Amino acid sequence: MLGKVLFLRVSPLNAEKCIIIEKGQLAHPTIERELYGFIVESFITTTRRYTVDHAKLAASLKLEDNANIIVMPYSDEMLQAVLDYDRTIAGHDRGDYLRPYIQAYKKLTFVATDAEGKITGFAIANNMVGNINYSICPLYGDMEQVQSDLMRQVLMALPDASEISIYTPDDNIQATRMLEALGTRTDLLTKRLYTKHEVKLPLEKVASVLNLGVFVI
Structure with missing residues (x-):
């Protein structure tokens, strides 16, 4: 009952935003039924940890000879193209x-393009505080190999032995397999919930989400 009261108190303040509920709490059906105004059927995100090991990366994430995938460091002139690409993932600016x-x-x-310079994915690593040194979010790519090449490029740019967190939608089976082959460790399962508007995202292009949401219950 207390949980319901607290949820109803905060939900009007976040009516247009994303909420995450830890999967363990989803074992209680009444919680989902009482999410008034929320689209419950969203997606599960698995948070994984990885310790950077440069010596093993070459074998775990092999670079295939594909002239149509070019990964390069970001530069300021790429900004608008990156924002435009992000809109194709999120559905809004x-x-x-x-x-x-x-x-x-x-x-x-890092930004991935095809041979003609069109952006086909990008990835960002940010500094974290605590026992996790970096978080890779987002990591988007039109194809499995784009996601793999971006992941490898980012990890190679980070210090050896760094602790990394990655947030992958379970619906992206290829990315899940890639991360499992890399030797990542599962840390947490969360469920994303959205208000008012049903959200349809191209999750097959999302190897790691942009952020963890507005607040966690």
Whole structure:
């Protein structure tokens, strides 16, 4: 009962935002039934940890000879193209959030393009505080190999033995297999819930989500 009262108190304040509920709490059906105004059927995200091991990366994430995949460090002239690509993933413009985010972590931002220069994915690693040194979020790519090449590029740019966190939708089976082959360790399962509007995302292109949400219950 207390949980219901607290949820109903805070939910009107976040009516247009994303909420995460830890999967362990989803064992109680009444919680889902009482999420008034929320689209419950969203997706499960698995948080994984990985300790960077440069010596093993070459074998775990092999670079295939594909002339149509070019991964390069981010530069400021790429900004609008990155924002446009992000809109194809999120379904709406997130420039107000992404511009300062990219600016803060642009030294650890990588962009994938095809042979004609069209963006086909990007990834950002940001510094964390505590026992996790870096978080890779987001990591988007049109194809499995794009996601793999971006992941390898980001990890190679981070210090050896760094602790990394990655947030992968379970619906992206290829990315899940890639991370399991890398030797990542599962840390947490969460469920994303959205208000008012049903959200249909191209999760097969999402190897790691942009952020963890507005608040956690």
